[in-house]
Amino acid sequence: MSISVEENPMTAAAALHDPAGRYPAYDFSRPAQLGRESTRHLEAAFESFARLWSSQLTAKVRVRAHLSLEGVELVSYEEYAATLPGTTAMVTGSFADRDEPCVVQFGLDSALLWVVQMMGGRSTSLPEARTFTPIELALVRNLMDGTFEHLHASLGGLLPGEPRFAAVHYNPQYMQVISAAAAVIVARYTMRLGETETTATVMLPASAVVDRLAATGSDASAVHSAQHTLDQVRSTPLEVTLRLAPLTIGAGQVLDLAPGDLLRLPHPETTPYELVAGGTHLARATPGSRGSRLTFRITTTHEETI
Structure with a gap:
């Protein structure tokens, strides 16, 4: 019996020394990243918001609602907009003394189902997506006022203030309230309404959140002072x-040294x-x-x- 072995041209040693294999590609267009602790903090806050929003929808729409957080990421607004449908509901919330808004996004078909349920109708499927009529917009606005309150209650000090309903936009590519290259924090949800399942997102301007997020880190509770610095210096090992x-001697003298020799020190x-x-x-x-x-x-x- 003979056994043939086929050698892989890329050996382990070669893979180890191959820069493409050892290091992942770095995207210089997106140098900013969220740290692990910051991501966990945001995930906990957005999960709290999901529970509050689910309870609000269940009570207002009278259909059992459930939201599950799929993930949190830091991207540019252009990248975020590219993942959304061409026509969708983007409800912006404004902050006092800031130009960049936050956004709660969901499908127009989901919102129309909410309206049908709030008006006393019954529907087991999502209606066809379209823009809101004035009456539908008023109902959605009333619902979103409470949603922004829940968002502020969940994220607390991470937001620069309580967001207030500003407007509803239907096309993410034409929403001119934030630049395409601006960094944004996006939370993505799976939303279940009765027997139907859709998606929703929450977008926050990174410029308004990142600094506050860093200030809530594990080391933020330690108040820095001159005494702490002095204590660190005093405890540093020093040889x-x-x-x-x-004594200065010639190299030849050093080479001639032998056990028992005496050197006169100055x-x-x-x-x-x-x-x-x-x-x-x-x-x-x-x-x-x-x-x-x-x-x-x-x-x-x-x-x-x-």
Whole structure:
């Protein structure tokens, strides 16, 4: 019996040294990324919002609603808009003293189903998507006022204030309230309304959230002070050396050294030694002993003069 072995031309060693195999491609058009702790913080906040929004829809629309968070990401608005349908409901919420809004997005067919249910109708399927009539817009606005309250309650200090209903946009490509290259934080949801399943998203301007998100990090609770800095400096390990005056000899003399040779040091017996740390002279000290260990006693310290 014969066994044939086919060798892979890309060996493990070659793959290890192949830059394309070792390092993932880096997208310089999107240098900003969310840290792991920041992502977990946002996910917890957006999951809390999902529970509140589900309860609101269930109570107002009278259809059991459930939202599950699919993920949170940091992208440009252009990338976010490219993932949305050409026609959809994008409800913007404005913040006081800020130009960039937040957005709660959902399908027009989902919103029309909400309207049918709120008006006392019954529907087991999503109606055909279309823009809102004035009456439908008023009902959706009333519903979204509560939704923005839940968003503010869930994200709390991550938002620059409580968002207020501003407008409804139907085309994400033509929404001119934020630039295409602006970084945004997007939470994506799967929304179940009775027997139907759709999607929804929440978009927040990164410029309004990232700084507040960093301020809530694990190290943000520690109040920085000069005393903390001093304590860190005092506890830093530092190697010190007790040094005699140096002796200069020729290279040939060094090569001729042998066991038993004596070298006369230029350091006087009564002169203290130099205490040195990292090449910096700290003090003068005299050697001594305590039990079986060598010691030294500080005699004078060097003071810097400006």
